[in-house]
Amino acid sequence: MNEKIIDIIIPCFNEETNIKPVYEETRLVETGIGNCRFNYIFVNDGSSDNTLEIIKELAQGNEQVKYISFSRNFGKEAAMYAGICNSRGDYAVIMDADLQHPPALIKDMLETIERTGCDCCAARRVNRKGEDKIRSLCAGLFYKLMNRFSDINIADGVLDFRLMNRNMVRAIRQLPENRRFSKGIFAWVGFDTRWVEFENVRRMKGESKWSVWSLIKYAMDGFIDFAVSPLKFAGWFGGVVAVGSAVYLIVEIIKTLVLGRDTPGYASTICLILFFGGMTIAILGLIGEYIGRMYMETKGRPVYIEKESNIHED
Numbered sequence: 001m002n003e004k005i006i007d008i009i010i011p012c013f014n015e016e017t018n019i020k021p022v023y024e025e026t027r028l029v030e031t032g033i034g035n036c037r038f039n040y041i042f043v044n045d046g047s048s049d050n051t052l053e054i055i056k057e058l059a060q061g062n063e064q065v066k067y068i069s070f071s072r073n074f075g076k077e078a079a080m081y082a083g084i085c086n087s088r089g090d091y092a093v094i095m096d097a098d099l100q101h102p103p104a105l106i107k108d109m110l111e112t113i114e115r116t117g118c119d120c121c122a123a124r125r126v127n128r129k130g131e132d133k134i135r136s137l138c139a140g141l142f143y144k145l146m147n148r149f150s151d152i153n154i155a156d157g158v159l160d161f162r163l164m165n166r167n168m169v170r171a172i173r174q175l176p177e178n179r180r181f182s183k184g185i186f187a188w189v190g191f192d193t194r195w196v197e198f199e200n201v202r203r204m205k206g207e208s209k210w211s212v213w214s215l216i217k218y219a220m221d222g223f224i225d226f227a228v229s230p231l232k233f234a235g236w237f238g239g240v241v242a243v244g245s246a247v248y249l250i251v252e253i254i255k256t257l258v259l260g261r262d263t264p265g266y267a268s269t270i271c272l273i274l275f276f277g278g279m280t281i282a283i284l285g286l287i288g289e290y291i292g293r294m295y296m297e298t299k300g301r302p303v304y305i306e307k308e309s310n311i312h313e314d
């Protein structure tokens, strides 16, 4: 049988302490599998520490280590996309640099794909041990809403950490949108996906780069990019309110004609005006959010800008 090539895509943002450990651990997995060769694609996402130097050190005289370095921090989504765009192997793996994604799982994933003939095998956390309670509660709520209101299905606990065959990689490459939400994209492109489960592990060194605010923004991105139902809801809501107020108006006219004019009712009127005024502005804001995204997407800017790389040298 031919030797299989597996591209290991590792997005790195200020991971100087983790690069070598993750590389060494993954090497061990590689030797344990046999009949396949790993290519490492480190994507340096505008780190301000020594991440790039350490990657270059690894790449020196080692054909298997490739890197792409961005001109600034473009975010993990862009880094994953850069890896996908440069993957030429039979399979591609996306893996975090902080060893929160145990490289040993790659072996299980490969076995699953070879045994079942599926296209993709992704890791799924069975728990969120060691994670903030509120954070995991919010995440759970997000996935519930997402699955309810969009036309894709994402299981809670599914990670970006996965092994995909070349077909799926090619499909993802065809989605060059700027605001990326990979979990949605993986689900959207389809393909037969299986899961391997594992227990949550703490990040090896350094800190998570996600603040509460950036997580909220990320959830918003995911929601707006994959669900148009908020807009549908706004439309329905507007319709119901319009019909309701028309009925109310008719009732009021009849009441005035029959009972004569009465002055009370000022407070309720103001309340209604404020309520619907507020709702209108909120819904306009929602629509504005979609239009803003359309504007950004129509610019057709690249997802990332490469500053240097050892991939195109040869």
Ligand code: UDP
Pocket: 010, 011, 012, 013, 014, 015, 045, 073, 074, 075, 076, 077, 079, 095, 096, 097, 098, 100, 203, 207, 208, 209, 210
């Ligand atoms: N990452 C990146 N760009 C960023 C933020 C993060 O490439 O702007 C990388 C980071 O180096 C790590 C992975 O994405 O390899 C996951 O990041 P992190 O551990 O901070 O996220 P968490 O595990 O808390 O979800």
Ligand code: MG
Pocket: 096, 098, 100, 203, 208
């Ligand atoms: Mg992490």
